[in-house]
Amino acid sequence: MTKKIRNLKEFSTSNDRYEGANLMCPGCSHNIIVREVLNATDNPVLIATATGCLEVCTAVYPYTSWDVSWIHIGFENASTAIASAQVMYEVLKRKGRLPESTMRAIEEGREPKFVAFGGDGATYDIGFQWLSGCFERGHDFMYVCLDNEVYANTGGQRSSSTPIGASTTTSPAGNVSYGEKMMKKSMVEIMADHGAPYVAQVAPNKWKDLVKKIQKGFETKGPVYINAMSACTTEWKHAPENTIDVSELGVESCVWPLYEIINERDEHGIIYSTKLNITYRPKNKIPVEEYLAAQPRFKHLFKPENRHIIDLWQKMVDIRWENLQKREEAGV
Amino acid sequence: MSSKDIKELGWDELVPGACLFSFTEPVENVVDLTMDERPYAPTNSHEASVGDWRVEKPVYNRDLCIDCQFCWIFCPDISIISRDKKMIGIDYDHCKGCGICVEVCPTNPKSLLMFPEQTDNEEALASWPEKEKK
Numbered sequence: 381m382t383k384k385i386r387n388l389k390e391f392s393t394s395n396d397r398y399e400g401a402n403l404m405c406p407g408c409s410h411n412i413i414v415r416e417v418l419n420a421t422d423n424p425v426l427i428a429t430a431t432g433c434l435e436v437c438t439a440v441y442p443y444t445s446w447d448v449s450w451i452h453i454g455f456e457n458a459s460t461a462i463a464s465a466q467v468m469y470e471v472l473k474r475k476g477r478l479p480e481s482t483m484r485a486i487e488e489g490r491e492p493k494f495v496a497f498g499g500d501g502a503t504y505d506i507g508f509q510w511l512s513g514c515f516e517r518g519h520d521f522m523y524v525c526l527d528n529e530v531y532a533n534t535g536g537q538r539s540s541s542t543p544i545g546a547s548t549t550t551s552p553a554g555n556v557s558y559g560e561k562m563m564k565k566s567m568v569e570i571m572a573d574h575g576a577p578y579v580a581q582v583a584p585n586k587w588k589d590l591v592k593k594i595q596k597g598f599e600t601k602g603p604v605y606i607n608a609m610s611a612c613t614t615e616w617k618h619a620p621e622n623t624i625d626v627s628e629l630g631v632e633s634c635v636w637p638l639y640e641i642i643n644e645r646d647e648h649g650i651i652y653s654t655k656l657n658i659t660y661r662p663k664n665k666i667p668v669e670e671y672l673a674a675q676p677r678f679k680h681l682f683k684p685e686n687r688h689i690i691d692l693w694q695k696m697v698d699i700r701w702e703n704l705q706k707r708e709e710a711g712v
Numbered sequence: 713m714s715s716k717d718i719k720e721l722g723w724d725e726l727v728p729g730a731c732l733f734s735f736t737e738p739v740e741n742v743v744d745l746t747m748d749e750r751p752y753a754p755t756n757s758h759e760a761s762v763g764d765w766r767v768e769k770p771v772y773n774r775d776l777c778i779d780c781q782f783c784w785i786f787c788p789d790i791s792i793i794s795r796d797k798k799m800i801g802i803d804y805d806h807c808k809g810c811g812i813c814v815e816v817c818p819t820n821p822k823s824l825l826m827f828p829e830q831t832d833n834e835e836a837l838a839s840w841p842e843k844e845k846k
């Protein structure tokens with residue numbers, strides 16, 4: 381049963397299952413995304429969280445900020461933990477050994493949903509093997525990557541999601557370097573190539589698009605991957621009140637295109653069809669420069685000797701945006 | 713487990729695989745309960761305060777608010793109290809003073825403004841700016 385959310389007023393009647401007084405930085409997008417995901421459904425939700433800001437700041441002994449079942453194990457294997465919980469649930473259901481309250485929820489059409497959250501470090505790098513395994517085996521769960529393009533919790537080291545030119549503690553900009561040298565890895569496409577039935581990119585400022593995709597994901601059987609832009613005040617170095625503005629610039633410049641990929645795959649892993657939909661099209665695509673200028677992690681790019689990196693950025697974004705449109709048009 | 717209350721246990725007494733409790737009794741469908749109705753355990757962060765992080769606080773002006781709920785959706789700290797589609801106030805125990813709610817508030821003048829933490833709310837409301845001319 382999908383929760384009906386026609387507008388923001390209706391959405392605001394949701395009873396949050398995630399609590400304040402957690403220790404995330406003021407203005408952190410992770411919190412905004414987690415709330416939007418949890419509030420997208422009234423079904424019971426079970427969550428596993430990889431180590432990272434979200435886990436470390438919401439389960440600070442002796443406190444928890446979660447009003448839903450929540451587990452943390454290793455940094456790398458939130459995906460495996462929640463996929464296993466889902467399998468256990470299926471077995472208990474088959475054996476008729478689920479608690480009565482869960483049985484009632486199922487009868488009311490509220491089947492439990494299984495979600496893993498991980499940062500980009502946990503997702504793109506350290507947890508990738510486990511995530512890939514879960515997707516290859518076709519487990520029935522949703523994985524949400526809170527993509528702040530850096531290992532924020534351990535002091536801002538670069539990850540394979542860090543984009544070119546960003547200054548991080550392990551790719552610092554200075555006299556000899558303009559910062560990170562490599563373009564960001566394309567996680568959305570990589571996960572789609574596993575043949576996952578539903579893969580999407582979202583941004584917390586476009587809440588309606590995000591909620592719609594989460595709801596689609598919850599209705600999907602099999603592994604679902606969601607890549608969420610998560611502006612990080614501490615590592616992107618913008619003022620906390622600007623989190624939503626920075627996210628807007630990301631979407632309007634097409635640095636963070638909002639789209640989804642729907643796959644049909646059989647049990648042998650043959651992908652029969654792939655369809656890509658762009659779910660938001662900026663009326664006036666703004667220059668990437670405006671997005672970069674809003675974040676001091678890119679400040680040095682505006683020096684004359686580094687301007688060519690901004691040009692590279694624009695080229696990359698234009699090529700990707702062009703490709704997405706071509707794929708959408710061709711239905712592949 | 714020892715018979716000590718979990719909040720009395722030191723970090724070095726915590727056993728691996730420990731549970732942190734959200735509620736004092738089982739809750740079947742937590743989505744059916746508003747935050748005012750829940751049996752929060754002392755170990756739920758709802759019972760904690762991060763208000764002392766704040767340098768500035770948002771003050772809310774009911775007279776100007778159009779209940780659009782932008783502040784509700786974008787507040788990272790679940791500190792905008794909305795009931796029945798209406799914005800009714802700010803939870804100062806959980807608000808960290810990030811200022812996002814003020815940034816996203818669309819009214820003119822804004823229905824939420826940041827003031828230094830020590831400002832009296834009545835005073836803040838009395839000094840509310842006039843409508844800005846475009």
Ligand SMILES: Cc1ncc(C[n+]2csc(CCOP(=O)(O)OP(=O)(O)O)c2C)c(N)n1
Binds near residue numbers: 499530
């Ligand atoms: C196997 C392992 N390696 C390293 C760490 C240390 N560690 C804890 S949090 C973290 C960074 C997490 O970064 P990310 O996943 O991007 O999440 P964020 O903090 O940015 O939300 C690291 C490296 C760990 N806990 N376990």
Ligand code: SF4
Binds near residue numbers: 437533611614615
């Ligand atoms: S460091 Fe960044 S991601 Fe981590 S809590 Fe702070 S703002 Fe959020």
Ligand code: SF4
Binds near residue numbers: 802808
């Ligand atoms: S200042 Fe930040 S934490 Fe406080 S109510 Fe506004 S958005 Fe929420």
Ligand code: SF4
Binds near residue numbers: 782817818819
């Ligand atoms: S954003 Fe402003 S106008 Fe909208 S509900 Fe909040 S206070 Fe009211």
